[in-house]
Amino acid sequence: MKVREGGRKSDLSERPGPFAERLERARCSASKRARRGYVAGSAYELGLRVATEMVVAIAVGFVAGWYLDQWFGTKPLLIIAFAILGASAGVLNVMRTASLSVSAPKEGGEADTKPASKGNDDKPCDLPDNGD
Amino acid sequence: MSEPVPSEHVSGFALDPMHQFKVTSLIKIPFGTINADFTNASLWMVIGVVFVLVVMLAGPRKLVPGRLQSVAEMAYEFVANMLRDTVGDAGRPFFPFIFTLFAFIMAMNLQAMLPGSFAVTSHVIVTFALALVVFVGATVVGFVKHGARYLRLFVPSGVPIVLLPMLAVIEVISYFTRPISLSIRLFANMMAGHTMLKVFGGFVVGLGLLAGWVPLAVTVAVFALEVLVAFLQAYVFCVLACIYLNDAIHMHDH
Numbered sequence A: 001m002k003v004r005e006g007g008r009k010s011d012l013s014e015r016p017g018p019f020a021e022r023l024e025r026a027r028c029s030a031s032k033r034a035r036r037g038y039v040a041g042s043a044y045e046l047g048l049r050v051a052t053e054m055v056v057a058i059a060v061g062f063v064a065g066w067y068l069d070q071w072f073g074t075k076p077l078l079i080i081a082f083a084i085l086g087a088s089a090g091v092l093n094v095m096r097t098a099s100l101s102v103s104a105p106k107e108g109g110e111a112d113t114k115p116a117s118k119g120n121d122d123k124p125c126d127l128p129d130n131g132d
Numbered sequence B: 001m002s003e004p005v006p007s008e009h010v011s012g013f014a015l016d017p018m019h020q021f022k023v024t025s026l027i028k029i030p031f032g033t034i035n036a037d038f039t040n041a042s043l044w045m046v047i048g049v050v051f052v053l054v055v056m057l058a059g060p061r062k063l064v065p066g067r068l069q070s071v072a073e074m075a076y077e078f079v080a081n082m083l084r085d086t087v088g089d090a091g092r093p094f095f096p097f098i099f100t101l102f103a104f105i106m107a108m109n110l111q112a113m114l115p116g117s118f119a120v121t122s123h124v125i126v127t128f129a130l131a132l133v134v135f136v137g138a139t140v141v142g143f144v145k146h147g148a149r150y151l152r153l154f155v156p157s158g159v160p161i162v163l164l165p166m167l168a169v170i171e172v173i174s175y176f177t178r179p180i181s182l183s184i185r186l187f188a189n190m191m192a193g194h195t196m197l198k199v200f201g202g203f204v205v206g207l208g209l210l211a212g213w214v215p216l217a218v219t220v221a222v223f224a225l226e227v228l229v230a231f232l233q234a235y236v237f238c239v240l241a242c243i244y245l246n247d248a249i250h251m252h253d254h
Helices: A002-014 A019-027 A030-041 A043-072 A077-100 A105-113 B007-014 B040-057 B067-086 B089-111 B124-154 B164-211 B213-249
Strands: B025-027
Touching (some): A043 B164, A043 B213, B025 B040, B040 B067, B067 B089, B067 B213, B124 B164
16 A cells, blocks of 8 residues: 555656546546456456357347247248347347447456556556555 | 265265255245245345345444445445446436445345355346346336437448348347346356355365365355455446446437
8 A cells, every 4th residue: 555655656746737637537436446357357257248148149039030930920930030130139239248348458458467566557547545 | 064974965965056046935925826925035135135224324424434334335436436437417316226226236146155145146037127127227218218219229320221120120139138138147147156166165075174175275266256256246237237228318329
């Protein structure tokens, strides 16, 4: 804690910044850091999430096709079409999931290369924090 | 725990890691043909809700917070920041809902880490009910805010008219995967984690004093991971709820 504050002092004197800016930096506290930790800490989690999105979308397409087939009496046609459409929806979901975490992977990658130096990668975000 | 155990007992213990998920009726409540019994799941839900209420309401409110008050304030700040980051100021009316969601899932996930407790969120029906509330709620909010124009969420802009019907169907399917992937993610994480803990715990007993230390170390590590997962899954669930809410409120995002 002490060491981190010492390291940050030079940082502070480097760019004093206007009050509003410092306030803004102070404000992004717990949630931002938690998210950063989340992204950095669990590539496994992201992988699992992406896999779930893909599988679930295909399943939803399949089930939708199944019931629509029963409804319209077009036995094999719609189930095939909707399974394919479901797969496309899965790709769409995966792309959206990936783009949701696009803002974070930059810091996440940094944190991955040097996981010990926590003070380093959230330089812009935790100035007057109560630490963790 | 490390005493030698008769082998038939060991195999019975090690082979049934799913027994922990069994729902049993504690109090029978006759309610027509519907099974409305008070089960062990209900019991642990009540315990979790009481726990959250104690953390949030008990204790004096001081300017310099004590431990309990700090936890309550941190939880509040955490969810408030999360909501503001994802939805913005328009999300403020939904804070109570998101906070309740977060507190409930968090309490369920964490108390499931207590030995002998019951992992409520490892049942897909529970997580699906939660996800369905989020899904239906977000959809209703979207229709209330935008009326029939909310359906334009399914019409991507800048697309050739020939492809439009197909893409609209894809968007609709994508929309309906939301509650399912939301619930499956939470339930699968919790169930996988608890099953894994039980399996490794069975190894500890099975291998005994001689080699049981290895799985014991693994169990400790997995336990730590599970505590992290308990928090992360509550967080992910609520962030995604916020994102869906954001889509419903500001629908120009995609």
